Amino acid sequence: MATIASPAPLVRATARxxxxxxxxxxxxxxxxxxxxxxxxxPLFAVFFEALKKGWGVYVAAIREPDAWSAIKLTLLAATIxxxxxxxxxxxxAWAIAKFDFGGKSLLITLxxxxxxxxxxxxxxxxxxxxxxxxxxxxxxxxxxxxxxxxVPGIVLATVFVTFPFVARxxxxxxxxxxxxxxxxxxxxxxxAWHLLWRVTLPNVKWGLLYGVILCNAxxxxxxxxxxxxxxxxxxxxxxxxxxxxxLYNEYNFAAAFACASLLALLALVTLVxxxxxxxxxxxxxx
Amino acid sequence: MSIQVANVSKxxxxxxxxxxxxxxxxxxELVALLGPSGSGKTTLLRVIAGLEVPDAGRILFDGxxxxxxxxxxxxxxxxxxxxxxxxxxxxxxxxxxxxxxxxRTLRPSEPEITRRVLRLLKLVQLDWLADRYPHQLSGxxxxxxxxARALAIEPKVLLLDEPFGALDAKVRKELRRWLRRxxxxxxxxxxxxxxxxxxxxxxxDRVVVVNHGRIEQVGTPEEVYDHPATPFVYExxxxxxxxxxxxxxDYVRPHEIExxxxxxxxxxxxxxxxAIKIGPVVRLEVSRRDTGENLEVELPRDRFDxxxxxxxxxxxxxxxxxxxxxxxxxxxxxxA
Numbered sequence: 150m151a152t153i154a155s156p157a158p159l160v161r162a163t164a165r166x167x168x169x170x171x172x173x174x175x176x177x178x179x180x181x182x183x184x185x186x187x188x189x190x191p192l193f194a195v196f197f198e199a200l201k202k203g204w205g206v207y208v209a210a211i212r213e214p215d216a217w218s219a220i221k222l223t224l225l226a227a228t229i230x231x232x233x234x235x236x237x238x239x240x241x242a243w244a245i246a247k248f249d250f251g252g253k254s255l256l257i258t259l260x261x262x263x264x265x266x267x268x269x270x271x272x273x274x275x276x277x278x279x280x281x282x283x284x285x286x287x288x289x290x291x292x293x294x295x296x297x298x299x300v301p302g303i304v305l306a307t308v309f310v311t312f313p314f315v316a317r318x319x320x321x322x323x324x325x326x327x328x329x330x331x332x333x334x335x336x337x338x339x340x341a342w343h344l345l346w347r348v349t350l351p352n353v354k355w356g357l358l359y360g361v362i363l364c365n366a367x368x369x370x371x372x373x374x375x376x377x378x379x380x381x382x383x384x385x386x387x388x389x390x391x392x393x394x395x396l397y398n399e400y401n402f403a404a405a406f407a408c409a410s411l412l413a414l415l416a417l418v419t420l421v422x423x424x425x426x427x428x429x430x431x432x433x434x435x
Numbered sequence: 436m437s438i439q440v441a442n443v444s445k446x447x448x449x450x451x452x453x454x455x456x457x458x459x460x461x462x463x464e465l466v467a468l469l470g471p472s473g474s475g476k477t478t479l480l481r482v483i484a485g486l487e488v489p490d491a492g493r494i495l496f497d498g499x500x501x502x503x504x505x506x507x508x509x510x511x512x513x514x515x516x517x518x519x520x521x522x523x524x525x526x527x528x529x530x531x532x533x534x535x536x537x538x539r540t541l542r543p544s545e546p547e548i549t550r551r552v553l554r555l556l557k558l559v560q561l562d563w564l565a566d567r568y569p570h571q572l573s574g575x576x577x578x579x580x581x582x583a584r585a586l587a588i589e590p591k592v593l594l595l596d597e598p599f600g601a602l603d604a605k606v607r608k609e610l611r612r613w614l615r616r617x618x619x620x621x622x623x624x625x626x627x628x629x630x631x632x633x634x635x636x637x638x639x640d641r642v643v644v645v646n647h648g649r650i651e652q653v654g655t656p657e658e659v660y661d662h663p664a665t666p667f668v669y670e671x672x673x674x675x676x677x678x679x680x681x682x683x684x685d686y687v688r689p690h691e692i693e694x695x696x697x698x699x700x701x702x703x704x705x706x707x708x709x710a711i712k713i714g715p716v717v718r719l720e721v722s723r724r725d726t727g728e729n730l731e732v733e734l735p736r737d738r739f740d741x742x743x744x745x746x747x748x749x750x751x752x753x754x755x756x757x758x759x760x761x762x763x764x765x766x767x768x769x770x771a
Contacts, residue, residue, distance in 0.1 A: 329519035332486055335506045336513045337533035337588055347536070351523045433523075 195413045198406035210404035211411065215384045219392035220411070222300065226307040226375075226388060227368040233308055234364055238315025239357070243349060245316075246323030247331060260316050263309055271309050272377025275302055298380030303388060306374040311364045318360030322353050355430035359423065366419040370412055436497050436591040436624050437462050438483060443492030445478055445648075452478040453489070454648040463622045465615070467629055467639035471671065475648040476628045480594050483626065484511050496591065509592075512585030512623075516597040518577045520569040526580055527565040530555055533588035555583040558617075575606040582614075586621075595627035599634060611638050632672045636660060644668050666760050676730045683761040687754045689718070689733040695751045696742055702753040705730065707744055712736065721750065 200207055210216060241260060245253060263271060277283050279296035289296060296302045334348045350357070372390040379386045381395065389408060396405035438460040445453040452475045460466050468476040481487040483494055485506040494501045501509060520529050530552045534543055543551065556562035559579040569577060578598060585593060598614065599607040615638050618625055629635050635642045636656040644651040644659060644667075652664040663669040669686045670677075676692075678685040695702065705721035708729075717739040719732040732752065734742075744750055 329515050329517065330521055333513065333515060333519040333584075334521070334532065334536075336484060336486075336509075336511055337536065337584070338507045339532070339536040340507065343536045347532075348521060 192413060195406055195409050198402060199410040201406075202403045206403050207407045207410075210407035213404070215387065216392060216404070216408055218384045219387045219389045219408070222303065222387065223369050223389040225300070226304050227365055229304050230307040230311050230368045231361060231365050234312045234315050235357075235361055237312060238317075238319060238360060238364075239350070241316045242319035242323050243345070245320055246326075247328050247349070257320070260313050262313075263311075264313050264317075268310055268371065268373030269377055272306050272374035275305055275309075275378050279305075297378050298382065298386060300386065302378035303375050303386060306378045307368050307371055310371050310374045311368045314364035314367060315357065315360035318356050318363070319353055322356040323349070326352055355426055355433065359426045359430070362419055362422050362426065366415065369415055438592060438624060438626070439493075439495040439498070440479070440483065441493045441495065443479070443482055443489045443494065445475075445482060445487060445489050451648050453482070455492070456648070456650055457492075458643060458650060458653065460624060460626065462624055465618045465625045465627075465638065465640045467627055467635035467642045468645055469629055469632060469635040469642050469671075470645035471630060474645045476630075476645045477596055478648075479645065480596055480626060480628050483592075484513050484594050485509050486513075510588065510590050512588065512590030512593040514578070514581045514585050514593070514595040514598055516600050518569070518581040520577055520581060520584070522569050524568075525565065526556070526561070526567050526569070526572070527552055529569070529580060530584045530587050532584065551587065555587055558586075559583045573606075574602050575610055578602065578610060582617075591624070593623050593625040595625065597628055597630070599629070599631075607634075614638060636672070644671065646671070663758070669758070674731060674733075678728065678730075678757075679726075680759070683759055685754070685757045685759050687757040689731040691754060691756045692730075692732045693753045693755050694719070694732055694734055694738075694742060694744075695753070696744070698751050699753060702751040704749055705752050707746055707748050707750060710739070710744070710746060712739075719744075719750075721752070724749070 211220075241256065244250070245257060276297050278285055279289060279302065280286050281290060281297075283297075296305065330348050330352065331344055334344055339347065370390060371388075372394075375388055376391055376394075379388065379391055381387060381391060383392075383395070387395065389412060393405050393408045393412070396402075396408065438458075440456055440458040440460075443453055443456045444451075454475075456475075456479060458479075468479060470476045478487060482489050485494075485501065485504070496509070520526075521532065524532070531548050534548050534551065537543075553562055553565070556565055559582060561576055561579055561583070564572060564576065564580070569580070572580065582595075582598075595614075599610055602610065611634055627638070636659075639656060641653060642656055642659045643653045646667050652659055652668050654662075654664075659668060660672050663672060663686075666677075666684070666686065669675050674689050676687045676689060678687060693702075698704070704724040706724060707719055707721050709720040711718045711720070715736050716733055717736055719734070719739075720729065721732060722729050730752070742750070
């Protein structure tokens with residue numbers, strides 16, 4: 150008995166002198182400090198500045214006609230860009246993951262192009278193509294059509310900048326799932342329509358939703374490309390991010406932060422949706 | 436339905452998966468395509484199903500060329516190696532899929548679909564799993580569901596790709612006996628791919644041995660095992676001793692060697708290196724006294740006990756049966 154009991158005090162002694170886990174504490178501390186400095190404090194500052202002069206000023210800044218038209222234009226651009234890129238993303242991902250064809254790697258590279266090109270350049274491309282001095286400029290002017298410095302230009306730029314999101318999200322997922330389920334479905338008599346709606350899309354629904362959420366967040370928040378093609382015509386070609394910049398340059402901080410808080414809210418909603426989707430996805434795949 | 440494979444060739448880039456393959460399968464037959472990995476057996480199965488288009492040659496079902504037919508119209512039941520069950524559908528919906536995607540005019544009514552699906556689930560003895568999802572099932576259960584799903588469209592032909600490949604040894608044995616009984620019951624022309632010779636010999640009516648995109652031999656399990664047509668078939672189907680002799684090689688199965696304690700006419704002396712007892716069988720690893728060549732001999736346990744040999748003893752060997760292949764043929768087998 151004595152021999153068995155003797156190690157016990159020793160164990161207790163080491164338990165009492167258990168070393169403080171400095172390394173994890175330091176790492177977590179550093180991460181938190183970093184996050185606070187670059188994320189939490191600015192986020193807090195946005196809402197603080199927006200509401201500093203009271204709720205009335207805040208609501209007035211948002212209900213002001215130019216702000217309201219910027220919100221509507223942002224929503225319009227997103228409403229067009231997101232469905233377009235949803236359809237394009239699904240089609241491209243389906244083609245790339247489930248079929249073999251020449252030029253596949255070229256297509257993948259092209260899909261990534263908007264990620265690798267500076268947004269300002271993407272905007273400039275449209276100015277060079279559709280601007281007055283651009284390739285199609287004279288023809289457009291003849292037919293009294295405006296693309297650059299008008300709503301169509303903003304929509305085009307938004308579509309371009311956001312088009313990789315859905316496709317990029319779906320391609321690796323579909324590739325990982327392989328083609329066997331589709332082959333099985335075809336052997337059971339399914340046509341292309343059945344394949345898409347009953348086999349392929351249900352298998353990637355969470356990835357698809359995730360891609361759409363990211364695509365939407367970017368469509369509403371895009372600044373660079375839209376800024377180049379917009380021309381900043383107040384109440385007409387200003388999106389919400391552009392409107393914020395103008396207000397800020399005019400030292401109208403309360404209004405600028407009020408509008409900025411809307412975009413910050415959008416970001417927060419996006420994050421919540423994203424983590425909801427991720428947890429559902431994880432639950433289904435387990 | 437009969438299947439006729441006529442001069443089919445298929446390449447993937449520079450790799451020749453099938454080279455001028457011809458094969459006739461009779462109605463109601465259960466045929467095994469047996470070969471090592473990369474031999475082209477799965478490609479042949481996929482060509483028959485219509486999942487791959489052959490570069491040359493034709494596939495005929497009951498004498499009709501299938502070339503113009505879409506995969507959907509071939510009425511082929513196909514079971515994938517990894518089952519390929521629809522992961523987001525219940526077991527019931529998986530089996531019902533083939534009926535639900537039929538054109539409206541050919542689609543059975545909802546009660547009829549339910550009746551048929553439940554009948555199939557009973558046939559594979561898994562009707563109690565109808566509401567589960569594929570990931571909640573074991574490998575053997577998934578395999579049987581995949582089979583039920585393939586049978587739901589009342590196919591004319593059943594094709595199975597390595598149907599037991601992903602299962603553990605015990606489930607595998609049970610399932611292949613069950614498949615054999617099922618086949619006897621429903622009498623559907625069936626082709627399955629396997630790399631496991633025991634599986635092919637036990638289950639199939641006829642075995643097609645495939646190597647390097649070519650058919651080496653077609654025959655009943657007894658024919659291919661007892662009378663291998665080529666050195667490759669000899670080496671692939673079971674163990675074999677290859678003994679160098681003048682102008683070629685002799686192929687002798689380990690269990691077709693007579694072991695005696697003393698010399699007899701035509702026997703060779705060999706030293707016992709190891710005696711390994713595997714249940715009722717004893718495997719002797721011996722080396723020839725004259726050339727030092729290593730050979731394998733198998734004999735029943737009681738025969739071994741009566742011989743009274745052990746490691747280090749000299750025994751005398753005489754092949755009861757052997758087959759001689761001239762140099763050129765055995766050279767080919769070596770390349771293989």
